[in-house]
Amino acid sequence: MQSETLAYKMQPAGHEEPPKRRNYAPNKKLEEAFETWLGSILPDENMLPLYNRAEYAVQNIDASVEEAHALLLAYENYPKVDLAGLFVSAIYNKLPEKIINFDIDLDFFLTHTGYNLPLGKTLIATGKNAKWLGEYAKGTILNYSPGLLETGVWSSGLVINYAQSNDPDFTKNSAGVAINLGNIRNFNITGRTGYLLDFSQVDTGDLIERKVMAEDILRDRRSNNYVERNNFIIEHMMTHEHKMIPELWEYLQQLKQLLEPGKDDYKKALAAVETLGQEPAKTIKTTINELFKRRGYDV
Secondary structure (H helix, E strand, C coil): CCCCCHHHHCCCCCCCCCCCCCCCCCCHHHHHHHHHHHHCCCCCCCHHHHHHHHHHHHCCCCCCHHHHHHHHHHCCCCCCHHHHHHHHHHHHHHCCCCEEEECCEEEEEEECCCCCCCCCCEEEECCEEEECCCCCCCCEEEECCCCCECCCCCCCCEEEECCCCCCCCCCCCCCCEEEECCCCCCCCCCCCCCEEEECCCCCHHHHHHHHHHHHHHHHHHHCCCCCCCCCEECCHHHHCCCCCCHHHHHHHHHHHHHHHHHHCCHHHHHHHHHCCCCCHHHHHHHHHHHHHHHCCCCC
16 A cells, blocks of 8 residues: 655644544455454453564564554454554554654554554654553654553653643653653652653642652652652752752753754654654763762762
8 A cells, every 4th residue: 555645644743633534445464464463362461472473463564554553443343452552563663664653543542552662763642542652662752642641651762741631650660761841740650760851830839849859859869769769850940940950950951942842843843852862861861860970969
């Protein structure tokens, strides 16, 4: 099937509604593999063997992003289709495209899309009804969808939320860098070993509460208590007169200014992330760690 153009796939987020119910020419070979894979799913089966079987199923099939999305629309009433994000991920991960847009609205919650996304790829989410998007991702996730839940769980790459989202488990257990430029108000810091940079606007009450939390964490870091290590760089460093580490405050200001224009147009977000190098999460973490070390913190 002739792939749709990149220009079509790259409409600026927030400007146009992505097409939802397109008519696709079916990829019969892919459909057969997909039906066989769905039929093989065992009750309570772990993700990894499911993903491995999906990789095996699609290894000799030429399929596009559009054909992968066509499966989700064609089979949305099929039993166990909620797990089809693993199958779609196997297609995403073998494609030569470095930028992929999950741009469809579904009538069911799709799970595990973007699973194990490789370093060097970027998955943009402008569609709706996905859960655990970007799970274990090493690549970059850009979220513009308010309907997504538990984005970037166990990820090690860069995950940026631009959406007005209620996702309390955003990047839970992440070892990478998570950035909130949207409207997530509460975060689950369980298992986090990476950085969560919360650049959202907050009211005075939250500002005071999070300022205290940040000071406590910084004290823990200096005293070699790693329970909360690397969890939060709180937005008061961006908006409050209190600046514990001026160099870090300046760096975060620059980072926020770099990424904020992407809130209205994800092409701008892509261009901004590109300036951070081939491993943007590593670039950010290395810079922050160095600034802490200069001030005597053990990170």
